[in-house]
Amino acid sequence: MQTTTSQTIGPYWHLIEDRSWSDLTRFGATGEVITIEGTISDGAGAPAADACVEIWQTSPTACDEFPGFGRAATNEAGVFSFKTIMPGPVRGPGNTLQAPHLAVTILARGLMFHLATRLYFDKEPANENDPVLSLIEDKARRNTLMARQTKAGVWHLDIHLQGDAETVFFEI
Amino acid sequence: MNEIRAPFRAYAPGTQPDNDSPQYRSTGLRHPTRPLLKIPQTITELTGPQFSPAHFPPTDNIAVNGTHEAVGERIIVEGFIRDEDGRPVANTMVEIWQANAAGRYNHPRDTHDAPLDPDFRGSGRVFTDSDGAYRFITIKPGSYPWSNHANAWRPNHIHFSLFGAGYATRLITQMYFPGDPLLELDPIFLATADAQARNRLIAKFDLDVGKQDYALGYRFDMYLRGRNATPMEDNHADHH
Numbered sequence A: 001m002q003t004t005t006s007q008t009i010g011p012y013w014h015l016i017e018d019r020s021w022s023d024l025t026r027f028g029a030t031g032e033v034i035t036i037e038g039t040i041s042d043g044a045g046a047p048a049a050d051a052c053v054e055i056w057q058t059s060p061t062a063c064d065e066f067p068g069f070g071r072a073a074t075n076e077a078g079v080f081s082f083k084t085i086m087p088g089p090v091r092g093p094g095n096t097l098q099a100p101h102l103a104v105t106i107l108a109r110g111l112m113f114h115l116a117t118r119l120y121f122d123k124e125p126a127n128e129n130d131p132v133l134s135l136i137e138d139k140a141r142r143n144t145l146m147a148r149q150t151k152a153g154v155w156h157l158d159i160h161l162q163g164d165a166e167t168v169f170f171e172i
Numbered sequence B: 001m002n003e004i005r006a007p008f009r010a011y012a013p014g015t016q017p018d019n020d021s022p023q024y025r026s027t028g029l030r031h032p033t034r035p036l037l038k039i040p041q042t043i044t045e046l047t048g049p050q051f052s053p054a055h056f057p058p059t060d061n062i063a064v065n066g067t068h069e070a071v072g073e074r075i076i077v078e079g080f081i082r083d084e085d086g087r088p089v090a091n092t093m094v095e096i097w098q099a100n101a102a103g104r105y106n107h108p109r110d111t112h113d114a115p116l117d118p119d120f121r122g123s124g125r126v127f128t129d130s131d132g133a134y135r136f137i138t139i140k141p142g143s144y145p146w147s148n149h150a151n152a153w154r155p156n157h158i159h160f161s162l163f164g165a166g167y168a169t170r171l172i173t174q175m176y177f178p179g180d181p182l183l184e185l186d187p188i189f190l191a192t193a194d195a196q197a198r199n200r201l202i203a204k205f206d207l208d209v210g211k212q213d214y215a216l217g218y219r220f221d222m223y224l225r226g227r228n229a230t231p232m233e234d235n236h237a238d239h240h
């Protein structure tokens, strides 16, 4: 049987929202605690105020204290925020090493199929040889995945669903 | 090579909706205009969150609030979650949310002039058993108007959220009801080109799923991406 067809998450998905899920340290994880914050905007530059953002990271390895997964809603300004543990590098295809990253899924009204992208950390030397970033031929567009440090422990990424600054989205 | 490393199969052509679906107006400014970049499935995509009922307590009966029964036609919805090869997806979290019997969501942004039901919150969470089976007790959601086009009404539906074995198996979908005349008018339902695929979103009425003197029943099975037989590493020449 073929995979079930996707449908939009719609504007009322907050009925399953649990705000504590945006804090991946809530079960007692220890490590370098960081804040990931960002915005989501549409092709007209308007904030996507009803989106669901999910993150998944395989470093540190998920365990009872660390779910590896988080979910957050965007607010009226299209802003989302997570508290998590800074990931380290993980292995990639073949003998490659992937730079520290988070997988990011965007679900929203107006998206029939969720969008997949990643968040990397600006100025991380391992980005240069990351096997996924390297697939983005237009080097300028690699920046659409780069979170910038705005202050100690805080990383910011603006996600553009459409337009000149459109984020690189993946087929996986 | 551990089986967990085998990549998930590509979706069958036409079975998934296009984000550029102009009949569904909200897609207009939200769908990416550049082609998606195909990336290899790495550990990040091949693994995914595992939720434990201890951290994420289940609620399987959302038709009742304490001892107060929600208004509406009580229904039982059950089914299997399997992969494309028919293997059970065991112990996976299933989330649902929906409008109440009058077609109103218990949500601040739902402005539809239909009554809220204090005994219907509208969301639940369960885990599949070792056979991939899940079951909810709820009420049949009402249809509701939306602003997509003149006199637009969504067919009755229950929203579903599934995770499966990996980040790459994430599925958000909607379950519809058989015989709903709004289905063929609904741009969200129609956004998927393959009619057989979208028709599989329609649950099957099944008296045996229901319970005498208690509830009607619907069966809704869902399928998540299966894995290729070939382990991931063999798909990449750079390994050798």
Ligand SMILES: [Fe+2]
Residues within 6 Å of the ligand: A010, A012, B099, B154, B157, B159
């Ligand atoms: Fe809905």
